[in-house]
Amino acid sequence: MQNLPWSADRTPLMLAPMQGLTNDALRNYFIQTVAPDVVFTEFVRVQTQSRKRIAKAELAEIRAHDSHVPLVVQLIGHTASALAEAAQRVQEAGCQHLNLNLGCPYGRMATGATGGELLREPDKLGELMISLRKATDGSLSVKCRTGYDDPQQIFQLLPIFEECRLDYLILHPRTVEQKYAGEADHQLTAEVVKRTSLPVIANGDINAAATGRRLLQETGVAGLMLGRGALADPWLFQRIRGLAPDQVDAAQRRKELTNYVAALLELYLVKFCGERQALMKLKDLLNFIPDPELQRALGKLKRANTVATFLSRLAAIRGK
Ligand SMILES: Cc1cc2nc3c(=O)[nH]c(=O)nc-3n(C[C@H](O)[C@H](O)[C@H](O)COP(=O)(O)O)c2cc1C
Numbered sequence: 001m002q003n004l005p006w007s008a009d010r011t012p013l014m015l016a017p018m019q020g021l022t023n024d025a026l027r028n029y030f031i032q033t034v035a036p037d038v039v040f041t042e043f044v045r046v047q048t049q050s051r052k053r054i055a056k057a058e059l060a061e062i063r064a065h066d067s068h069v070p071l072v073v074q075l076i077g078h079t080a081s082a083l084a085e086a087a088q089r090v091q092e093a094g095c096q097h098l099n100l101n102l103g104c105p106y107g108r109m110a111t112g113a114t115g116g117e118l119l120r121e122p123d124k125l126g127e128l129m130i131s132l133r134k135a136t137d138g139s140l141s142v143k144c145r146t147g148y149d150d151p152q153q154i155f156q157l158l159p160i161f162e163e164c165r166l167d168y169l170i171l172h173p174r175t176v177e178q179k180y181a182g183e184a185d186h187q188l189t190a191e192v193v194k195r196t197s198l199p200v201i202a203n204g205d206i207n208a209a210a211t212g213r214r215l216l217q218e219t220g221v222a223g224l225m226l227g228r229g230a231l232a233d234p235w236l237f238q239r240i241r242g243l244a245p246d247q248v249d250a251a252q253r254r255k256e257l258t259n260y261v262a263a264l265l266e267l268y269l270v271k272f273c274g275e276r277q278a279l280m281k282l283k284d285l286l287n288f289i290p291d292p293e294l295q296r297a298l299g300k301l302k303r304a305n306t307v308a309t310f311l312s313r314l315a316a317i318r319g320k
Pocket of ligand 1: 019042203
């Protein structure tokens with residue numbers, strides 16, 4: 001248990017890695033407002049052809065992490081030697097916790113299979129995991145789908161994960177082929193918990209506090225990872241913990257939402273170069289706020305071309 005990025009007395013609620021969205025500014029917003037127990041980088045591409053293995057900007061972002069909330073660096077790549085060298089680079093940059101992406105349905109690189117595609121080659125995956133384990137001093141985990149095209153494949157993968165002494169497994173119970181269609185099958189999550197000694201973290205479609213708490217009670221998972229549900233409502237962390245109400249009325253929802261977007265805008269104006277880019281990144285996030293009552297108002301917000309217009313439309317939502 002000593003190798004885990006959370007303390008033994010916690011049921012960790014983690015913020016999921018989401019490429020293009022969970023940059024350091026967004027992670028810091030979450031850390032300051034709702035304190036996830038663990039946060040993840042967006043996937044970090046391991047370059048097979050460059051000896052640097054990892055882009056300079058990504059290493060700088062890892063170095064800059066300065067918080068009591070542990071940061072897990074998620075690698076996506078292939079080739080045992082390149083991944084092991086990448087692991088060394090990120091550890092030299094101060095990271096203690098590594099994760100391998102075994103789920104991304106769009107992860108294939110020109111140089112070979114990565115992400116979810118690796119599930120098609122279990123033998124290669126085994127070698128790769130053993131090499132990554134040897135190169136990692138701190139915790140090593142995977143974030144995995146249930147299989148490439150067959151959800152039962154997970155039961156063939158468990159011995160590979162156990163043999164390489166993974167510290168924990170994050171399961172998004174859809175197949176790679178399924179992408180985001182259908183529903184996450186958490187009955188399968190419960191079955192996986194029964195059949196492995198590894199701590200399992202449940203991920204997928206946890207969009208309401210009751211869903212999160214039910215999963216914790218019924219499946220025996222060690223913790224939860226929140227993705228799109230947290231982007232739509234950062235307070236979901238506190239709601240699952242029982243530290244904020246499960247549901248709020250429309251006025252409170254508008255207040256929480258506008259505070260969230262306004263705070264992020266401030267952070268994005270510092271992080272990104274110029275108003276246009278900051279607004280563009282923020283609009284990417286707005287696509288993940290599916291609020292039926294506010295759809296028209298959010299649509300107008302997305303069409304704002306200046307920060308001044310954006311802020312006045314945000315104020316209109318708050319004062320509705
Ligand atoms: C826009 C977007 C980007 C994502 N990027 C990553 C990523 O970089 N690494 C990863 O492991 N999963 C990534 N995912 C998958 C999520 O981490 C998560 O597994 C998935 O969305 C299911 O959880 P949710 O229903 O809580 O969102 C991404 C998902 C979305 C929607």
